[in-house]
Amino acid sequence: DTAVSQTPKYLVTQMGNDKSIKCEQNLGHDTMYWYKQDSKKFLKIMFSYNNKELIINETVPNRFSPKSPDKAHLNLHINSLELGDSAVYFCASSRWDSYNEQFFGPGTRLTVL
Amino acid sequence: DAKTTQPNSMESNEEEPVHLPCNHSTISGTDYIHWYRQLPSQGPEYVIHGLTSNVNNRMASLAIAEDRKSSTLILHRATLRDAAVYYCILTQSGNMLTFGGGTRLMVKP
Numbered sequence: 001d002t003a004v005s006q007t008p009k010y011l012v013t014q015m016g017n018d019k020s021i022k023c024e025q026n027l028g029h030d031t032m033y034w035y036k037q038d039s040k041k042f043l044k045i046m047f048s049y050n051n052k053e054l055i056i057n058e059t060v061p062n063r064f065s066p067k068s069p070d071k072a073h074l075n076l077h078i079n080s081l082e083l084g085d086s087a088v089y090f091c092a093s094s095r096w097d098s099y100n101e102q103f104f105g106p107g108t109r110l111t112v113l
Numbered sequence: 114d115a116k117t118t119q120p121n122s123m124e125s126n127e128e129e130p131v132h133l134p135c136n137h138s139t140i141s142g143t144d145y146i147h148w149y150r151q152l153p154s155q156g157p158e159y160v161i162h163g164l165t166s167n168v169n170n171r172m173a174s175l176a177i178a179e180d181r182k183s184s185t186l187i188l189h190r191a192t193l194r195d196a197a198v199y200y201c202i203l204t205q206s207g208n209m210l211t212f213g214g215g216t217r218l219m220v221k222p
Contacts, residue, residue, distance in 0.1 A: 004156075035212075041198070042212065042214070043151075043157065043200075043212035044211075044212070045209055045210060045211065048209055055209065090156045090157070092156070092157075101159035101162070102149075102157075102159060102210065103159070104156030104157045104158065105156055106155065106156055107154075107155070107156050
């Protein structure tokens with residue numbers, strides 16, 4: 001069974017479009033995250049979210065928004081896509097203990113044309 | 114979060130031990146040391162973490178200097194499947210991981 005899954009695996013779209021990436025975890029975790037890995041392979045945290053608190057990395061444009069329908073899902077919505085949004089996006093989850101390991105999904109490669 | 118410094122790349126021979134260093138001279142007393150790795154075309158994977166004492170698990174060992182200003186991830190017998198980018202991360206909360214450039218480990222057969 002896949003612990004953290006993401007769909008789609010690949011997403012190709014035009015500039016200006018709005019798109020969503022879905023993430024689901026079956027680990028019973030209460031905290032989920034989104035990370036972005038750019039073409040230079042640097043991984044950056046975008047959001048940390050549990051049912052109590054959303055923490056946003058201040059460098060993330062407000063065109064990006066996380067939506068959590070329930071504890072097992074954290075979807076990423078992106079409005080008005082730009083060329084610079086092209087990257088691999090990883091979802092992760094963990095327990096809301098400070099030092100627990102995070103489990104990452106396989107990633108979604110977004111290409112904006 | 115405090116900054117870490119790692120070599121850009123390292124090479125190892127298969128079935129030999131590998132010592133991956135990490136310097137964190139500005140570490141604070143409450144910073145935990147986490148190691149993750151990222152295999153090609155996969156998401157990052159937790160390896161190990163520690164605070165002051167050396168730690169062992171099924172994947173690796175973590176040796177932490179007495180002054181905590183450096184640490185070493187030890188893979189006891191490298192395999193080809195261990196070829197990955199290894200990240201050393203300091204955090205006061207495991208919930209917000211800040212990844213640096215990491216060390217690309219290449220394992221030769």
